[in-house]
Amino acid sequence: MWRVYVIALAVIVxxxxxxxxxxxxxxxxxxxxxxxxxxxxxxHRNSGxxxxxxxxxxxxxxxxxxxxxxxxxxxxQKYAKESMLLGTALAFVLGGAIGNFIDRLFRKEVVDxxxxxxxxxxxxxxxxxxxxxxxxxxxxxxxxxxxERNKKKEQAK
Numbered sequence: 001m002w003r004v005y006v007i008a009l010a011v012i013v014x015x016x017x018x019x020x021x022x023x024x025x026x027x028x029x030x031x032x033x034x035x036x037x038x039x040x041x042x043x044h045r046n047s048g049x050x051x052x053x054x055x056x057x058x059x060x061x062x063x064x065x066x067x068x069x070x071x072x073x074x075x076x077q078k079y080a081k082e083s084m085l086l087g088t089a090l091a092f093v094l095g096g097a098i099g100n101f102i103d104r105l106f107r108k109e110v111v112d113x114x115x116x117x118x119x120x121x122x123x124x125x126x127x128x129x130x131x132x133x134x135x136x137x138x139x140x141x142x143x144x145x146x147x148e149r150n151k152k153k154e155q156a157k
Contacts, residue, residue, distance in 0.1 A: 004080050004087040004094075011095025015128035016102060019111040031115065042115035044125040047108065058104055065101045069094065086143045092136030099129030 026032070026043035033040050048057070072094045080087030103110040112125040 001076075001081060001087075003084075004076050004091045007088060007091035008095035008098070011092060011128065011132045012099050012102070015095070015099035015132070018113070018128050019103065022111055022113045026113075038117055040115040040117075041113050042125055044112040044115070045107075045109040046112050046125075047110075058108060061104050062101075065097055065104070068097055069101070072097065083143065083147075085139060085146075089136045089139035089143060092132040092139065094136075096129040096132035096136060099127075099132070103129075 022041070022043050026041070028043050028045065031040050031042040072090055076087065076090045076094070080090055100110050110127065110129075112127045112130070114127060114131070115125045116123040
């Protein structure tokens with residue numbers, strides 16, 4: 001069980017250190033090319049949610065994030081013992097949620113910096129916490145698919 005919280009803590013630390021590096025070493029809007037025409041570090045701030053929706057709705061984000069964190073901790077306590085895969089997924093989601101919550105709480109905006117272009121499409125700029133959230137949700141989908149398949153196999157027996 002404690003491993004789940006260590007993973008979440010690692011996500012939070014990596015997220016906050018990378019954001020601190022961006023804030024202290026790059027001007028807002030500054031861009032560094034890592035792979036030309038594909039991958040950049042761009043110092044960006046977001047006062048909304050994914051893709052910039054709900055700009056400036058900090059009170060809403062505080063309430064929703066606290067509720068989400070509570071549910072995640074409940075699910076970790078109840079279900080993470082059964083499956084390390086599910087525990088890992090929930091750890092990524094918890095770490096990502098807390099990482100962005102820290103930004104909203106102390107900066108009143110989220111620091112984003114990964115900037116990816118796919119052809120002419122500029123994917124919304126994101127950070128480590130966002131990545132952890134996405135990875136965690138994908139793992140939850142995989143876990144759910146595997147779990148449902150296993151239940152059907154058991155019912156067939």
